[in-house]
Amino acid sequence: MASKYVGLFVLFQLLALNVLSQISAFPTPTASTDVADKTVYNRQLTEERPLQEQIAEADSVKAAVQSAEGKRSTASKGAESEQDLDDFTVLKSLADGQKSKETTELPLKKEGQYVPDESDSTKSRRLTEDYDSTKNGMDYDDTESFRQVDGTSLTAEDIVQKIANKIYEEDDRGVFDRIVSKLLKLGLITDSQADTLEYQVAEALQDLITKNAKNNEIDDVESNDEETRGEQEDQGSDTNKDTWEPPSRRYNKDEDDDEENDDEIEDEVDRDAEEEGDDKANKTWDKDAEEGNEVRPEDGLQDLQYFPNFYRLLSSLDSDQDTQERETLITIMKTLIDFVKMMVKYGTITPEEGVSYLENLDAMIAMQTKNKLGKALGPPDFTGPNGKNLDEDDNTKAEAAKMQKEYENLKDSTKEEQPSTETNQPGKSETYLEAIRKNIEWLKKHNKEEGKEDYDLSKLKDFMDQQVDSYIEKGIIAKDEGDTIKRIYSSL
């Protein structure tokens, strides 16, 4: 049971990053992300080596590794000293010996850049500058290099920390993917090591986020939170220093996880429950909310009323033996909501995005429940998870009911007509229904925004009927599909 939490929290962190990266705005032609990519790639050599050291059997390499304190190195521009280059050549030769045939090309190409000329110190300076020029003026950020100030290599923790920092700064989870895929491709780490690394990085990143969240807190920091966060950090570093246990893979529905993490994780869950108890985060949400933010936070459970499908799922679990399950689900859901709130608060996403995200979540729950449990939770909720439609209450509810009826009818009728593609049919009608619903919603919203009167439903209906007919004629849609679409529109 608790092992699921492991997976879930890993999931949260990892997918949070995914979310972060996907929500970014359109890149401009001069986006620095490309440049960042280049620097990551150009630093291929330096990145590989420290990790290689972990798995290398060479004693000389091991001796060169000093245990670092886990603090970030802050070397200034062009600080590479002669000693660095010496160490570098040692490591390079070691690395070369261990690299596979395929990858010799890469270091060979780079060798040209890195030939250390000990006789002339100015030459080494210039190399660094050449190196810098690939960044198009970006500041030399030593968090990218995998060396300490004194030229020694970093330990596993440092590397993890560095990667986490980079991801946090660039707000791009793709950084990790790029690094790991390179390493995997070159055979420098195994799949399970990649998993472990992912786990470590995710934890480190979570620490970072909470650390920074603490620093950025607008309200008075309650000692409560500090303690809990402090504890969380300790927890994180503890697990970090643990032996490498393979983490549960993302999306792995068979959650065979180690039991050892149970205690720690349960503590985390309890702490989360405590956190939800206080309204602080909620207050901040209110403060930062712009108009149009529909999720009205009160305390705890009231949040969840805006997720009707989730609520239904909960109510379907009202037997005694399901209480724990219920609690679990509530906790998970609240964590998700808080997570979204935090993202909005820190401006990672806009409130509108947060709302639509949560709306989608609810819709997903309905779908997943149906798929997994083989039944619907109740009439699928088309009016959206929030109080938005309270004004047009009766109207939309009636529409929703109609649509639901329609849906039921469709299910039956299409099943009769085309038994051969039966499995597809309900899915298809659903998709069409879904698409039409989105269009209607958009029209409503669009017309409201532009101050126009409500869109002319009958005109739209006529237009769609016409189009459908012409499409049937041209063979773009089948007759029964066309009828379905017409029927949906006429029921609006």
Next chain:
Amino acid sequence: MKHFTSLVLFGAAVVALVSAAGSEGEISFEYHRYEELRKALVSVWLQCPTITRIYTIGESFEGRELLVLEMTDNPGTHEPGEPEFKYIANMHGNEAVGRELLIYLAQYLCNQYQQGNETVIDLVHNTRIHFMPSMNPDGFEKAASQPGEIKDWFVGRSNAQGVDLNRNFPDLDRIIYINEREGGANNHLLQNMKKAVDENTKLAPETKAVIHWIMDIPFVLSANLHGGDVVANYPYDETRTGSTHEYSSSPDDVMFKSLARAYSIYNPVMSDPNRAPCRKNDDDSSFKDGITNGGAWYSVPGGMQDFNYLSSNCFEITLELSCDKFPNEDTLKSYWEQNRNSLVNYIEQVHRGVKGFVPKDGDYWRLLAPGNYKVAASAPGYLTVIKKVAVSYSPATRVDFELESLMERKEEEREELMDWWKMMSETLNF
């Protein structure tokens, strides 16, 4: 039951978290067979009926519709001043990634439009974008029907008649190269070809349909999606001397390089200078910054890309998007992520160069790289007008032309002469 419900939530959370952000959740990343493709396009249309329209340019050999979804603010007509753009994929039926990407792209743009994405809204309002996810639906069915995960390198590539559609287009390169040596036109060769095309029995139905499409709609910019490698390829595809590898530049080589780069730059795999070749013995020495000249890579006669350019001055490049022609379904999402920004940015390239109006005759576009140009507008029976233009990277510079026909000019001159004569006679009293 216990496990089920938390699995449900888990699954829902997973899917929602992964997908809801940025509306990616409304796209399901799986392969679409013909029926599914059709339905997916219909769904996009149902969701965005005011900005989309589905049409078909003809049927494949086995009778499947060659479906196109157009996206623009007033679908169904060419609006003066609105350039035409197209994406075509899957002309090789077993090169499946492009086909899927175009479906996802259509869904994505529709979603983004409704969510108020300004860039997308502008693009849709100012461009007429056509998506043809599959030019060879018959081939795709054949490729997709293979059992097991590993798909053969060739099965499903050609159309149902066994014709490789990307070698089936009239070879205009050959004519151009002859004209270069002996004098003659190097563009718009299609004007004399309509009859020849209709009577050509060697053309597959898919090829013919596309040629008619090109003749009907004045496409300005286009891209042709393939698989089997990762690079953006630009004209000319056929080498001048007929050798297998030779850089064969077109008169618009600078512009084409810029266009190809505009795609590759946003695709991290394509533009990765350290990317290993797809297969150990591949020769990718012509690839630079993720782009390559067609002839320099290998000579392709009768391809669609060059045909577009030489027949109607539609600038087309060929995009190879995946080392695997028909990769595993669970890789589709990552291909989408690699290509999404490139796909959108490439459409925006259509708004470059010069464009304008010629009264009574209509509108025109000419893609040009930044620089100073003399633009000449001419037509039979009209006097040529030349204007000097400084072209920036973007947006397109507007240059209108008023063409005066020879007849008009002669009339004017005659009238001027008469007026002068009249004035002279009045003054001098004769």
